[in-house]
Amino acid sequence: METIAAIPVFVAVVEYGGFSPAARFLGISKSAVSKRITQLEQQLGVKLLHRTTRKLSLTEVGERYFEHALKATEAARDAEDAVAQLQGEPQGRLRINSPMSFGRLHMAPMIPEFLKRYPKISIDLVMDDKRLEMVSGGFDIAIRGGDLSDSSLIARRLGRIHSVLCAAPDYLERHGHPRQLDDLLEHNCLSFSYSNDVRAWHFVKDKQHHSVLVSGNYQVNNSEALQEAVLRGLGIARLPTFVAGPDIRAGRLKVLFPDYQMPVQDYNAVFIERQYMPAKVRAFLDFAIDYFGNGTPYWEEGIDV
Structure with a gap:
């Protein structure tokens, strides 16, 4: 029974790539994970893992054992799911x-x-x-x-996620309102750094695709931080409506080029x-x-x- 109980611990160590991340996932201490793996290896009489200070890897025997241990873990999970479907209340x-x-x-x-x-x-x-x-x-x-x-x-x-091009009224008063897409080349365009196209903004109008390569002095990996910069008049940015919606309604942000649609x-x-x-x-x-x-x-x- 101890061997069976150790299987999900062993699978977690392999899938998460170490004792510490496996311990966090399982909600137990790192020492408890290490002890369970050591006991498993002793009971099986084989070495399952190569351990170094920087890397953890499976031995040849460990790879074979992992294949079967993973199937056992998935079967146990399916059994739990099947039972949960019969329970009156989700838990x-x-x-x-x-x-x-x-x-x-x-x-x-x-x-x-x-x-x-x-x-x-x-x-x-x-x-x-x-x-x-x-x-x-x-x-x-x-x-x-x-x-x-x-x-x-x-x-x-x-x-659906819609994005819109936004600027604060204060910014537009100071720098002018862009009338054509190419006018964006003359503006401070702020970017979301996790975007797939950080510097290329794409638009569609009447089924025609348009792209503009933009530049600016601020790039950030959080949409709310980007929104804050726009609200403070730093520049123009592409924002999702789930972030910008309330400020657009309140007039704190103005939507630019509303007749062009950005990718949805x-x-x-x-x-x-x-x-x-x-x-x-x-x-x-x-x-x-x-x-x-x-x-x-x-x-x-x-x-x-």
């Missing part, structure tokens, strides 16, 4: 990854409402603008924009394909789709995009 720990600004502005208000409805579920929300790996991060659900790069993931569409993306709740969908995952997906409307989102009410 258990739900680990969610979300981009920082979307998480703070929209996931953070939603989650307390979700937990009021499902008090037996506990949530661990990790907000990060970098795309974290679903499996290695131990996430049940991730909020992602754009197309999926991993074919093993399933997406439920929550809505779906935003999805993404999860790993499993034989049985856990009740806690299904409950969250259904709640999120209902909360965000899967249509015109609440943050775009009263603005034209």
Whole structure:
């Protein structure tokens, strides 16, 4: 039985690449993980892992054992999911990854409402603008924009992400209002550094595509920080409406070139394909789709995009 109990610990060490990250995922101490792996190797009479101060790798025997251990872990997870489907009320720990600004502005208000409805579920929300790996991060659900790069993931569409070009009235008074796209070359254009096209802004009008290579003196990896710079009159920026919507409605930001559309993306709740969908995952997906409307989102009410 001790060998069986050690299997998920061994799998976590391999998948997370070390004792410390595995311990964080499992919610136990690093020493407890190390002890469990040592006991497993002693019981099996083989060395499963090569350990150095900088690197951890599988031995040849460890690779073979991991193949079977992973199947056993997946079978146990499927068994848990199957049982959870028969439970009357969703329960258990739900680990969610979300981009920082979307998480703070929209996931953070939603989650307390979700937990009021499902008090037996506990949530661990990790907000990060970098795309974290679903499996290695131990996430049940991730909020992602754009197309999926991993074919093993399933997406439920929550809505669409619109971006608009914005500037503060004060900036436009001081520097003039750009009338043509090429006028942006003469303006201080601020950028979101995690964008796939930091310096190229793309537009569509009457099915015709237009691009402008822009430059500016500020680049930042957070949309709210970028918004703050625009509000303070530093320059022009491309902002998602889920960040800029309230300031556009209040007149603190002006939308430039409203007759041009910037690229639109779906935003999805993404999860790993499993034989049985856990009740806690299904409950969250259904709640999120209902909360965000899967249509015109609440943050775009009263603005034209």
